[in-house]
Amino acid sequence: MKASINDPIMEFKVLRNSPCSVLFLVLVVSSLSLLFILLSSNPSATIIEPKQQSIGNTDQNSSNFSSSIAQPPIDEDEDEVECDLFAGRWVRDAARPVYTNSTCTMMPSARNCAAHGKGMQHALWRWKPDGCELQRFDPVDFLSTVRGKKMAFVGDSLARNQMESLLCLLSQAATATPEDAYNGYSKFQTWHYPSHDFTLLFIWAEFLVEAKERTDANGTGTDAFDLHLDRVSPVWAEKLPELHYLIISAGNWFIRKNYLYDDGNLIGCVLCNNNDEDVKDLGLGYAVRRAFRTSLEHISRCRDCDDNLVTLLRTFSSNHFEDGGWFDGRCNRTEPLSEVEVRSAAPQRHWDFRTVQVEEMGRMKEGSEREGKGRMEVLDVTKAMMLRADGHPGASSLATRSDCLHWCLPGPVDMWNDVLLATLKKKRKRPLL
Numbered sequence: 089m090k091a092s093i094n095d096p097i098m099e100f101k102v103l104r105n106s107p108c109s110v111l112f113l114v115l116v117v118s119s120l121s122l123l124f125i126l127l128s129s130n131p132s133a134t135i136i137e138p139k140q141q142s143i144g145n146t147d148q149n150s151s152n153f154s155s156s157i158a159q160p161p162i163d164e165d166e167d168e169v170e171c172d173l174f175a176g177r178w179v180r181d182a183a184r185p186v187y188t189n190s191t192c193t194m195m196p197s198a199r200n201c202a203a204h205g206k207g208m209q210h211a212l213w214r215w216k217p218d219g220c221e222l223q224r225f226d227p228v229d230f231l232s233t234v235r236g237k238k239m240a241f242v243g244d245s246l247a248r249n250q251m252e253s254l255l256c257l258l259s260q261a262a263t264a265t266p267e268d269a270y271n272g273y274s275k276f277q278t279w280h281y282p283s284h285d286f287t288l289l290f291i292w293a294e295f296l297v298e299a300k301e302r303t304d305a306n307g308t309g310t311d312a313f314d315l316h317l318d319r320v321s322p323v324w325a326e327k328l329p330e331l332h333y334l335i336i337s338a339g340n341w342f343i344r345k346n347y348l349y350d351d352g353n354l355i356g357c358v359l360c361n362n363n364d365e366d367v368k369d370l371g372l373g374y375a376v377r378r379a380f381r382t383s384l385e386h387i388s389r390c391r392d393c394d395d396n397l398v399t400l401l402r403t404f405s406s407n408h409f410e411d412g413g414w415f416d417g418r419c420n421r422t423e424p425l426s427e428v429e430v431r432s433a434a435p436q437r438h439w440d441f442r443t444v445q446v447e448e449m450g451r452m453k454e455g456s457e458r459e460g461k462g463r464m465e466v467l468d469v470t471k472a473m474m475l476r477a478d479g480h481p482g483a484s485s486l487a488t489r490s491d492c493l494h495w496c497l498p499g500p501v502d503m504w505n506d507v508l509l510a511t512l513k514k515k516r517k518r519p520l521l
């Protein structure tokens with residue numbers, strides 16, 4: 089059988105126990121600790137500057153040293169300091185997980201890693217932005233923020249993974265009723281929270297644009313798709329006018345042989361070296377950029393859409409197959425990777441996908457803010473997730489092969505909803521007219 093979820097390519101190349109990287113890591117960690125000790129526990133510092141009573145602040149200070157990107161806080165408002173939620177690190181948190189497989193009854197069994205022997209270690213971490221604290225997800229707060237509204241996750245099984253996490257997080261406060269026949273893996277799902285008249289949708293559109301799998305002479309799928317880069321997929325476009333919140337994402341399905349069309353004409357392909365048709369490989373970045381540009385332009389030009397439509401783009405989520413690909417790779421780590429490991433191991437194209445997505449969103453955001461319509465933001469989770477090689481079902485997946493693509497529940501994917509809520513609650517840059 090063909091892989092329904094792609095990527096027969098070895099993606100993550102972590103140097104297992106490489107003496108060099110371990111030594112480097114030890115050096116970095118020990119010099120940071122030394123610096124930290126020197127700065128934070130020097131008694132004379134307290135004496136010289138008695139006004140700086142930042143005893144409870146050590147976390148913030150130490151994070152400063154490990155931060156690679158300086159993020160000056162921008163004061164927007166007296167009670168709101170903006171901070172980059174996406175530059176940070178994972179810290180241990182014994183107060184997790186927020187939910188378990190017994191408190192979240194709608195958890196799909198393939199994400200219920202604890203039930204299949206993975207344990208809970210991967211869920212005992214929280215994301216710590218360098219410049220602030222990310223609030224622990226508050227389901228009551230979330231539901232009152234979205235009261236009376238409709239939210240859709242549009243994308244592939246990872247978009248569904250975020251919705252699954254959200255369902256579990258919200259299940260701690262309210263009960264959702266599925267409106268469709270629900271088997272956990274449906275490509276279209278609708279959930280309703282009668283207590284808050286809130287509706288949650290999942291819409292399967294793995295490329296965002298129109299796509300059709302090529303078949304061979306016998307009508308069997310070939311696992312290669314025809315992508316119409318200039319046409320949004322109608323499955324989500326037709327729902328757009330009903331929505332108040334849209335979270336779009338895509339990426340992993342592009343990493344396979346695909347054929348690219350513009351205005352109905354074959355213009356190129358990706359991952360197609362030495363194939364039968366005489367078309368040029370235009371590169372994954374090209375395909376991803378066009379698909380997102382087409383989608384975002386469609387949204388910003390949507391006349392029937394709600395004026396306050398909030399569009400969030402969740403950036404690329406890395407898989408972590410090691411020592412092989414989708415069929416034979418594995419991911420059996422028990423701790424997050426270090427930044428050093430990620431830098432040497434993450435495939436460049438994962439980061440390139442994220443860069444393209446951020447660029448395309450930036451481009452549209454300017455346009456849409458000029459017109460004063462809606463709001464567009466990025467949920468830039470790529471770096472955070474690159475670190476979490478330990479957060480996939482791996483061998484605890486129900487399939488015969490390791491699942492190093494999706495995320496366990498509870499687990500690091502819950503952070504996507506922490507940043508979702510934080511982003512929804514951010515005040516608008518300027519009031520709508």
Ligand SMILES: *[C@@H]1O[C@H](CO)[C@@H](O)[C@H](O)[C@H]1NC(C)=O
Nearest residue numbers: 127128129140142145148149
């Ligand atoms: C820790 O950070 C605070 C500001 O967040 C600063 O006032 C204080 O001096 C820092 N302490 C050390 C020891 O660096």
Ligand SMILES: *[C@@H]1O[C@H](CO)[C@@H](O)[C@H](O)[C@H]1NC(C)=O
Nearest residue numbers: 148149150151152153158219
């Ligand atoms: C973090 O480091 C930068 C540059 O070294 C410094 O300007 C800033 O004050 C530091 N912030 C904190 C919270 O210590």
Ligand SMILES: *[C@@H]1O[C@H](CO)[C@@H](O)[C@H](O)[C@H]1NC(C)=O
Nearest residue numbers: 189190200202203204207208
């Ligand atoms: C929940 O997880 C525990 C391990 O933490 C496991 O023993 C149990 O079978 C799971 N229960 C269900 C209902 O999946």
Ligand SMILES: *[C@@H]1O[C@H](CO)[C@@H](O)[C@H](O)[C@H]1NC(C)=O
Nearest residue numbers: 303304305306307308309310
């Ligand atoms: C189509 O099916 C026939 C008969 O089962 C088989 O011999 C042939 O190889 C198949 N062609 C392709 C392209 O798979």
Ligand SMILES: *[C@@H]1O[C@H](CO)[C@@H](O)[C@H](O)[C@H]1NC(C)=O
Nearest residue numbers: 104411418419420421422423
């Ligand atoms: C992961 O699997 C490899 C190969 O089977 C093994 O050598 C390694 O010890 C495993 N790591 C853990 C943490 O189980």
